[in-house]
Structure formats: structure tokens, C-alpha cells
Amino acid sequence: MDGNSHHDHDDEGRSSSIKRRRFLQTNGALIAAAATGLAGGSSVASADADSIDLDENSVAYQYFHTEWATIEADIPRLADVGIDIVWLPQPTVSKLDWEDQTTADQEGYYGDPHPYYGYLEPNPPLGYQPVDLETFDSPHGTEAELESLIDTAHDHDIEVVLDVVLNHMATADGPDGPVDLPQFDRDEHFHDYGTLGEDCYWQGEGNDEERAQYECDLLGLPSFDHEHGYVQDEHAAHLERLAALGADGLRLDAAGHIWPWYFASEINPLADDLGLWRVGEIWDGDTNTVMEFADTGMSVFDYPLYYAIMDAFEGGDMTALARENARGIVHEDPSVAVTFVQNHDTAGPNVGIDDGDDPGDYTAEGIAVELAHAYLLSSPGLPMLFLSSEGDAEIDDPYLEDLIWVKRNLATGALIDRYVGDALYVFEREFNLLAGINNDEWDDRTEWVDTSWPNETLVDHAGGQDEVTTDEEGRVEITVPSQGWVMYAPESGGGSGELTLRVTVGVDHGESVYFTGSTDELTNWGGGIEGTWTDGDIWEVTVDDPGEFEWKTRRGPSGDTGDVWERGSNHDRTDRHPSHQGWEDE
Numbered sequence: 001m002d003g004n005s006h007h008d009h010d011d012e013g014r015s016s017s018i019k020r021r022r023f024l025q026t027n028g029a030l031i032a033a034a035a036t037g038l039a040g041g042s043s044v045a046s047a048d049a050d051s052i053d054l055d056e057n058s059v060a061y062q063y064f065h066t067e068w069a070t071i072e073a074d075i076p077r078l079a080d081v082g083i084d085i086v087w088l089p090q091p092t093v094s095k096l097d098w099e100d101q102t103t104a105d106q107e108g109y110y111g112d113p114h115p116y117y118g119y120l121e122p123n124p125p126l127g128y129q130p131v132d133l134e135t136f137d138s139p140h141g142t143e144a145e146l147e148s149l150i151d152t153a154h155d156h157d158i159e160v161v162l163d164v165v166l167n168h169m170a171t172a173d174g175p176d177g178p179v180d181l182p183q184f185d186r187d188e189h190f191h192d193y194g195t196l197g198e199d200c201y202w203q204g205e206g207n208d209e210e211r212a213q214y215e216c217d218l219l220g221l222p223s224f225d226h227e228h229g230y231v232q233d234e235h236a237a238h239l240e241r242l243a244a245l246g247a248d249g250l251r252l253d254a255a256g257h258i259w260p261w262y263f264a265s266e267i268n269p270l271a272d273d274l275g276l277w278r279v280g281e282i283w284d285g286d287t288n289t290v291m292e293f294a295d296t297g298m299s300v301f302d303y304p305l306y307y308a309i310m311d312a313f314e315g316g317d318m319t320a321l322a323r324e325n326a327r328g329i330v331h332e333d334p335s336v337a338v339t340f341v342q343n344h345d346t347a348g349p350n351v352g353i354d355d356g357d358d359p360g361d362y363t364a365e366g367i368a369v370e371l372a373h374a375y376l377l378s379s380p381g382l383p384m385l386f387l388s389s390e391g392d393a394e395i396d397d398p399y400l401e402d403l404i405w406v407k408r409n410l411a412t413g414a415l416i417d418r419y420v421g422d423a424l425y426v427f428e429r430e431f432n433l434l435a436g437i438n439n440d441e442w443d444d445r446t447e448w449v450d451t452s453w454p455n456e457t458l459v460d461h462a463g464g465q466d467e468v469t470t471d472e473e474g475r476v477e478i479t480v481p482s483q484g485w486v487m488y489a490p491e492s493g494g495g496s497g498e499l500t501l502r503v504t505v506g507v508d509h510g511e512s513v514y515f516t517g518s519t520d521e522l523t524n525w526g527g528g529i530e531g532t533w534t535d536g537d538i539w540e541v542t543v544d545d546p547g548e549f550e551w552k553t554r555r556g557p558s559g560d561t562g563d564v565w566e567r568g569s570n571h572d573r574t575d576r577h578p579s580h581q582g583w584e585d586e
């Protein structure tokens with residue numbers, strides 16, 4: 001990438017990143033508990049590091065149209081660059097197989113280009129038009145091969161998310177004739193109101209558009225009657241088999257076309273019982289619509305943020321990313337936001353755009369996607385990376401390796417806008433990272449910005465720029481190269497000096513906030529040490545820096561100890577002014 005050089009981060013730095021083997025199961029339980037008002041129970045608020053393994057440092061990667069054996073061979077490479085989670089297509093018998101895929105000189109099954117997805121993935125999607133939910137032999141490989149892949153991923157501390165299609169089954173006619181559905185009866189187990197956007201029974205003046213969205217066929221695919229007890233039982237059995245196979249989580253395909261009640265009352269409670277995390281695909285740019293599904297007890301793909309990313313890096317308006325604009329699930333609840341630049345359905349900025357005369361020409365990932373990745377991997381949320389089959393990018397490209405290191409080690413804390421302009425966006429992850437991204441094609445940008453670090457030397461960990469030093473007020477002048485980025489953080493590491501922990505939270509008169517954690521000074525998860533109150537309901541305490549440790553807060557009478565735990569996850573050393581998660585008794 002122009003203006004950005006690769007930095008080798010040592011093994012100690014990479015190994016110090018928090019391992020996330022149990023992230024998905026734990027986070028799924030916390031999300032569901034929050035949805036029912038129960039988050040922060042005794043098991044959540046305890047100091048058990050094995051059961052509380054939540055942070056903002058995980059990175060996920062999507063595979064598409066790749067056989068299980070190939071993915072399994074790739075697992076060590078993913079682990080080396082810091083990938084924690086892989087997302088795989090649904091492992092079921094599919095209407096389509098490899099012979100339905102096209103080559104460069106053929107038209108695809110959907111035509112050229114795909115009417116919805118453009119040139120990102122010109123082939124029809126394997127695995128998303130299921131025929132039989134009881135059989136895990138799929139176009140991607142056998143059930144035994146998938147089980148071996150999952151075991152290998154777990155051996156490398158990588159968790160596996162499997163797609164599940166609960167909205168529909170295959171169409172009546174496959175590419176070569178009729179398709180039989182051995183589990184389901186077409187008349188009894190499906191709605192028959194027509195196809196959404198075409199001949200749907202519910203469309204037209206005076207009809208219920210919301211009901212059409214949830215019950216009419218998507219792209220002609222038969223839509224399940226989710227009120228039918230047999231359908232519910234078969235879906236439950238499918239999820240149970242996936243859990244028994246070793247899956248850690250689910251990606252809920254076309255979730256936005258299923259009534260939210262089905263997730264709230266059936267799917268999410270069962271997934272909790274099975275220890276399965278889940279993320280829903282709600283393909284909508286409206287934050288309120290997407291949050292309606294998050295509130296049923298699941299994570300969600302951050303489509304509102306995706307559209308902001310497109311406005312910024314393809315449309316040329318970097319102000320679309322600003323926190324002050326509050327566009328995205330990450331600004332509503334980062335703990336449920338799965339962020340992305342592109343996936344197998346949606347192309348990233350400038351991908352597939354071609355200015356030539358040939359409509360079949362394809363433009364793969366370029367600098368706009370690289371800039372978008374720089375934003376994604378320094379921002380809140382769980383990033384899901386996808387590199388298209390048409391592109392030349394690799395997950396272990398040096399620029400991505402550096403940015404993944406930043407995400408795993410530095411990208412925590414509240415997001416604060418520091419400079420917002422059409423071409424330049426600078427933000428801080430409070431007390432942890434100062435990120436600047438310049439989308440100007442021609443000129444470097446130099447600006448003075450505020451930071452949280454007075455008289456501090458900052459080192460660029462991913463952009464290749466010289467170190468800078470803040471003044472006594474925490475202001476610093478930084479230069480961000482043309483179509484490049486900087487990722488600045490304090491030069492000093494853990495294990496020396498002092499550091500200050502802060503939370504912003506109000507308490508009743510006569511009460512204080514206490515800081516407790518995994519060190520002697522922090523009372524080894526005891527009652528904690530009393531913080532000092534400052535204006536703005538900020539409570540803080542300064543402690544000796546022991547290096548890696550975890551902490552959180554308790555609430556209790558002033559001059560005593562804390563007896564009420566903070567909800568949610570433990571904080572770590574890099575997260576020194578996190579968003580407070582509320583109290584256990586609320």
C-alpha cells in the first residue's frame with residue numbers, strides 16, 4: 001500500500017493478545033441475558049477469566065466457495081495472522097453444486113453480472129438453497145471432513161461459525177429439473193403468498209408490507225411457516241446436530257425475512273442451551289430495524305455502518321464515519337455489532353466498478369478496500385473480513401497483518417472523534433489508539449488534534465510514519481499520507497510506571513465506585529479500592545502497572561468496599577476508560 005510499510009511485531013506482543021476460544025459461547029449468553037434484563041448475574045460478574053473472555057480484540061474471516069479440506073489446510077496460516085473466528089457456508093445438501101459454477105467465458109446461472117451482487121462473486125451461491133437439513137454432506141465436503149476442519153480450528157484456538165438457512169428451502173426447479181425436499185411438504189410447511197417484489201399476495205395498496213417482508217418468498221425460494229410445530233422441531237434438530245458437530249456459533253441467513261418473535265422465543269433460547277453464539281443477517285440500513293433483531297438476543301451484521309463505509313470510501317465523504325453522526329450498530333451497542341467492508345453478498349468500495357467499455361470487466365479489491373479495512377480494524381465491533389475470489393488480496397498481506405495486530409492489541413476504549421473532514425478522519429480509542437485515515441488521492445494531510453496523552457511519545461504501529469510527541473495539553477500534530485493511514489499509540493509498554501483506570505458512571509449519594517482486579521493492589525477480585533470522583537461522573541484510580549491484568553468495578557458505601565458488581569465482561573490493561581456496562585442489580 002502506498003505510504004504504509006510493514007512492521008514486524010514480536011512473538012511476545014502477538015501472544016499477549018487475549019485468546020478468545022470461548023468468546024462466542026460466552027458472548028452469546030451475555031447478549032441473550034441482556035435482551036431479557038438478566039445480564040450481570042453472579043456467573044457473569046465473577047472474576048473467572050475462563051468464563052469471562054470478552055473483549056473487542058477478535059477478528060473473524062469468511063470463507064466462500066472453498067472446500068473443507070482446503071480450509072483446514074489454511075487454518076495454521078489464519079492462526080499466525082491472528083484470526084479468531086471463521087465463518088463457513090451451511091453444510092447441507094444443496095440444490096446447486098460445483099458444475100453450476102461458471103468460468104470467465106461463460107454466463108453465470110444468474111447471468112453476468114449477478115443482478116444483486118454485481119461482480120463480487122459472479123457464481124450462484126453454494127449452500128444457501130438447501131434441500132435436506134438432515135445430511136451434512138455438502139458441495140464443500142463430507143460431514144467427516146467438516147468435523148476434522150472444526151477440530152483443527154479448535155486446536156489453533158479458532159472458533160467456527162456455520163451458516164444456517166431458516167427462512168427457506170430450495171426452489172421447486174433446480175438447474176436440471178425438479179428438487180425434492182425429503183423433510184418437508186410443500187403445501188403444509190411453507191407459506192404460499194408469492195414472491196417478494198413480484199407477485200406477493202401481501203403487496204399492493206392496503207396490504208401489510210411488514211407481513212410481506214416476513215412471509216413472502218425471497219427470490220422465489222419457498223418461505224417456511226415458522227408457526228408450524230413440525231418446522232420448529234426440524235430447525236431445532238438441525239441446530240442440535242450442528243452443536244454436536246462442534247460448531248461454536250451460527251450465522252442466521254436472511255434473518256431479516258423471518259419474524260423477530262421466532263428468534264426471541266425459539267431460536268435464541270435453544271442456541272443458549274446449546275452454547276451457540278449467533279449473528280443475524282438483517283440487510284437493512286436503518287439502525288432501528290436492525291436493532292429490533294439484536295434485541296431478541298443475537299449479534300447482527302452492521303449494515304448501517306456498511307453503507308456509511310461505502311459513502312466514505314467510494315462516495316468520498318469521510319464525515320459519514322464520524323461518531324457524531326452516530327450511524328451504525330457500533331454506535332448503539334458495539335457488543336452486538338459484527339462489522340464488515342464486504343461479504344459474499346455485498347461488494348466493498350470500488351469493487352466491481354469499471355470505467356471501460358466492456359460491461360464484463362471486473363475491478364477487484366484496491367486501495368479503497370484497504371482504507372476501509374484500516375477503519376474497520378481500528379474501530380469498535382467484531383470485524384468480519386472477506387476477500388473475494390476475483391481478487392488478489394490475501395489475509396496474510398503485510399498491510400492486513402499489521403492492522404489485525406492493531407485490532408488485537410490496541411483497538412479498545414470509547415471512540416472519540418478528533419478530526420472530521422471530507423477526506424480525513426482521525427479518531428481515538430480512548431487512552432489506547434489514535435487512528436487517522438486519509439482518503440485524499442493526491443495530498444498528505446497534516447492536522448493538530450487533541451488526545452488523552454499529555455507529554456507522551458506516540459509510535460505509529462501500522463502506517464510507517466515517524467513517532468510524534470504530544471504537548472502538555474495532549475495536542476499533537478500528525479501527518480497522514482495520501483490514501484494511507486496512521487495507527488499511533490504510546491511508546492511505553494506494560495510493566496513499568498503507573499496507569500490510571502477510569503469509568504464514567506453515576507452512583508447514589510453516599511456511594512462510591514471501587515476498582516477491583518487480578519492484582520494484589522486491586523485486591524485480587526475482592527471489594528476493590530475506592531476511586532476518586534471528578535466532574536462528569538468520572539471515577540478514577542491510579543495504580544502501578546503490572547503488565548497484563550484484568551479489572552472491573554464494584555459499587556458500595558463510601559469509605560468501605562464495593563459489594564455490587566459491574567455487569568458484563570472484564571476489562572484488560574489496554575481498556576483503561578471503557579464504556580461502563582451498568583450494575584448487576586439493575
